[in-house]
Amino acid sequence: MPTAETISTAQVERRPWLKGWDPSLPVLIGTAFFLIVLMLLPLGAIFTASFWDQAGLTFSKYIEVFSNRAFLTAIWNTVIISSWVGLISVVIGGLLAWLITRTDLPWKKSIRALVMASFVTPPFLGAFAWTLLAGPNAGLLNQLYRALTGAESALFNIFTMQGLIFVMAIYSFPYVFSMIANVCELMSSDLEDAAGILGANKLQTAWTITLPLALPALVSGFIVAFLQSLSLFGAPAILGLPAGIHTITTQIWTFFQYPPRLDLAAAFSVPLLLATMLLIAAQKKILGRKGYSTVGGKGGQRRLVRLGRARIPVFLLVLFVLSLSVFLPYWILLKAALSKAWAVPLDWANFTLDNFRFAFFQYSDTQLAIFNTFKLGIITASVGTLIATLIAYITQRNLLRGARFLTFFALAPLVIPGIVLAVGLFIAYTQPPVVLYGTIWILFVAYLTKEMPIGFSQAQSTFKSIHPELEDASRIIGANRLVSLKDVTAPLARSGLIAAWCFIFIGVIRELSASILLFTAKSKVVSVVIFDLKEEGQIGVICVLGIALLLVTFAVILAAQWVVGREVFATRE
């Protein structure tokens, strides 16, 4: 007589995709299914809208988009800008990472904190601040330059292609920094020592040994910075449009003006999507090429390069670079927030608190937007962390057949620029059966999709470091998968998951490129309000809201660090 146990084993054998029945299974399958729908729906909507209209299958949208010179110029501008941003980011990010991980540069912890501050500063806010710093005539740095040199012309005009590249680069390099820093921390000094023994000086060693070793990471960093700048909307809209420069993202945005051309927006989005897919694939290939580097984790020693007499000058140079992305912009935001007229010195006659009063007590949008932003930030971060945790758990413990495809879906949004995602969501959710447009839930879906890769990779790397033994123990005692995850694994993974939560929250409260297409009067968020104010030139109020956004961001990071008891955004140690 078969016992209950043999029956269930037999059943499992007959259905091999069911690796052991567990009440958790529906939850896991449901989560996986939700993730797949979440990713496929917007992409499907874009492809459909770009190929179909009432007449049926058509290529006319593509022909219309790609025969228009203005649209082609926008694409060309984007390629040029993103290439330069990628290059500059690699130079700044790579050098900084090397200095921090491999040399005896002073004040490393503070420099890391400043790099992180550049990382979390919304690029649209940085771009706005730089209009006040380096507008060719009234910009404070140009005023200073003219006062010092007596020159007539400006030192730097931010409303140019170069200005745009500069601003995007100083907010994109942290991505490269963290990648290179991770690699540098794992490289041993053996080869560098060998070069030293053979008589190479420090510079030659860095050039012939360290650089080639880090090359795959540098190329891959270039791709990441390139993609990051490709998808930015706020900075090009603020700096490019006044000078008549369109990029792909600003062009997609104008397709939504009345009368809307969603079909063109979709057709314009598809090549962007394909380009990002190709680049990500290239990056994977480069990083996957192992034999080149000695990056392996253990073994070998790391010794710090002594900078000697260059130590202080190099430190000052680093500080200068970081002042471009942090100190100067923050200072001008604060100054303009407290001034009646931002372009003249801040003295008592020019001092005012009116901007704060107006922003918080008179302007009806502010409270609504702050409320929406927080609500969305908290809900998205919580739901996102939960789903990312479940998905990472499934893929890490290989609980469902085809789990590795889930990895693909969880990481898919990496190739979807925010504005393209928004085009897809707009088309998908403005018509029945599911009308989310008009509520904050369409923003929730957008943010959840957009932030999934970062939440997922954070959760995944956390689970990787936790051995399944303890979990197995709890399951032997009789707990099911979900209970063991909740009571055993998740508590162990606590700090990693809190970091995931923070990443998502900060990503959400600074999001502009998707929000700008998806908001309605009742679902405004802070970034959209800031952009609205920028279009009208309400400088003081923008500064107040920008400062509030930054303060919240730093408060969340500090709170998380306090809870976790260490740096949340640290690179690998």
Next chain:
Amino acid sequence: MRTGLALLVLAVWAASLSIASAQDAALVQAAKKEGTVMWYTSLALPSSTSIAHSFKLKYPGMDVEVHRTGSQRVLQRVMQEAAAGVKTVDVIHTSDAGHFVLLKEKGMLLKYAPQGTMPFPAGFKDKDGFYFGMRATLSVIADNPKLISDKDAPRTWKDLLNPKWKGKMVSGHPGYSGIIMTHVLALVNLYGWDYFRDLAKNSLHVVQSANDPAGVVASGERPVGVNGAEYFYYKTQKQGNPIKIIYPSEGIPLVVSPVAVAKDAPHPNAAKLFVDYIFSKDSQQLLADKEGLYTGHPQVTYPADKPKLKDLKLLSVEADELEKRNAEIKKRFIEYFGA
């Protein structure tokens, strides 16, 4: 006999007054039940906030949510939401009269004549009674007197074509602002598209809102504004900023900005009460005194330092023409100015 007539007139007047106030009371009550007005407006943020504030003072318990953006964005918002079946907007106000031709044609406006609009001039009233001009804005030239001496200053639209202004001028954008849209059409009617083709050769700094040039000129970022809302220049000047307004003798675009209640307004009574308030003498006088605007209200008086409209040569454009040529204007402007 004479006293009899006078008494009759008095009685009719009193009766009409009591009917009006009875209507008022019913409307106020119904409006208060709805509680909120959603106002999509292109009126400058400080000005629209101030109108909303004074409305709330007059009708305690009522709230006005001000959603301020450029005229073309207001239309985009209204259309996008309507297409998705989202019913949010109660009262629509833009500076592109063409929008209201379009909205009326699509049946998206409620026919409602706000109280007190009878004596307004014809240019402020839709002939079918769907929308009424809340304010009149001039689009003017302005310069920064700290940077530009009086004898150098431009005086006419044609002066702006002089190459000496290259890199020194700022313009709003017709793809955002209804005032600039009207401005462009008025000058195209006056001088043809060649004017803008030549103007673009002076490499302008192109901002979006018709209010933004005021700040750009005041800060000195660009010392000359080639267009922009006169009331906002005026307000910026009153706050102590270096701004001089120039009223070109060739004619000044006059922009009458309509207001209307949306057909699908979720708060129809609150919306009616709010537009009634907008056209009341109090509120129209407030627009003139505090915001530096012109209005259609015949009894409103204006600050002594503002020119009288009848002393200026005004350029007006037909709402129908604005509606028909909207796409063309945006396209041409982008062609010349790049974005």
